[in-house]
Amino acid sequence: MLRVTAADRLRHGAEHxxxxxxxxxxxxxxxxxxxxxxxxxxxxxxxxxxxxxxxxGLVREWDTASQVLFGPPGA
Incomplete structure (x- = not known):
């Protein structure tokens, strides 16, 4: 249920x-x-x-993973 809520919030926020x-x-x-x-x-x-x-290193690992998901900063 949490993932649906997150997706709905993304969509709602983009629309507004x-x-x-x-x-x-x-x-x-x-x-x-x-x-x-x-x-x-x-x-x-x-x-x-x-x-x-x-x-x-949770933060270090998230930084690396987020680049895979979203692309490198400034890209």
Missing amino acids: GHVAVALAATVTDQPRSLARQILATMDGLELQWLRDPDTT
Whole structure:
């Protein structure tokens, strides 16, 4: 249910001119799919971090994963 809510918020925000959401609309025309990918990626990274926080840099890993999902900054 959370992924549907996130996708709906992306769509609603883009329709109403919210800057962050409008930016997300430039990434994909499939917000539900993007919402699933973001949540799945964060869930996996968080699980790895919870299991071994000394060797998993959550922020560093998210920075890398977000570049795969959204492209490099400024691209």
